[in-house]
Amino acid sequence: QVRLVESGGGLVQAGGSLRLSCVVSGRTGSSYIMRWFRQAPGKEREFVAAVSRSGINTYYAESVKDRFTISRENAKNTVYLQMNSLKPEDTAVYYCAADTRPSIYSTGAAGIDYWGQGTQVTVSS
Numbered sequence: 001q002v003r004l005v006e007s008g009g010g011l012v013q014a015g016g017s018l019r020l021s022c023v024v025s026g027r028t029g030s031s032y033i034m035r036w037f038r039q040a041p042g043k044e045r046e047f048v049a050a051v052s053r054s055g056i057n058t059y060y061a062e063s064v065k066d067r068f069t070i071s072r073e074n075a076k077n078t079v080y081l082q083m084n085s086l087k088p089e090d091t092a093v094y095y096c097a098a099d100t101r102p103s104i105y106s107t108g109a110a111g112i113d114y115w116g117q118g119t120q121v122t123v124s125s
Contacts, residue, residue, distance in 0.1 A: 002113070004023070004024055004096045004114055004115065004117075005022065005023050005025070006021065006022045006094065006117065008020040008119060009119030011123075011124065012122070014087055014088055016123070017084045018086065018121060019080060019082050020081040020083070020094055020121075021080055022034070022078065023076075024077040030054075030074040031053070032053065032099060032114075033050060033052060033099055033100070033104055034070075035050040035051075035098075035099070035104075035112070036049045036070060037112075038090075038094045039092055039118075040089075043092075045095070045109050049064065049068055049081060051072050052104050059104045064083075067084050067085045068082065068084070069081070083121070088125045090121060091122050093118040093120050093121075094118065095116055097115050097116070
């Protein structure tokens with residue numbers, strides 16, 4: 001069984017930064033493509049970013065491109081999401097996710113194998 005544990009969420013003013021972390025346990029993290037999703041109240045869970053198994057390739061939703069950076073340290077079984085220039089519309093619960101799909105360009109939530117419990121990010125205006 002694989003377990004994902006997120007941390008780093010909190011309250012920040014618009015324009016500020018946060019870094020989320022996700023620790024993978026139970027199986028070698030490098031076996032999975034890692035992704036971040038988010039879900040705002042009353043909205044569907046949406047894709048945010050993905051990183052390949054090696055960490056070389058990344059892919060972002062248009063809404064966060066050039067503001068967020070996903071990365072991973074396989075030696076630490078940890079994935080990060082650096083979020084800069086945060087906006088009130090970034091407010092959501094952020095979820096770490098792992099899957100074995102062949103492409104980082106798959107953005108649907110249905111194919112995810114494992115989910116973290118989520119961490120709240122609140123951006124005040």
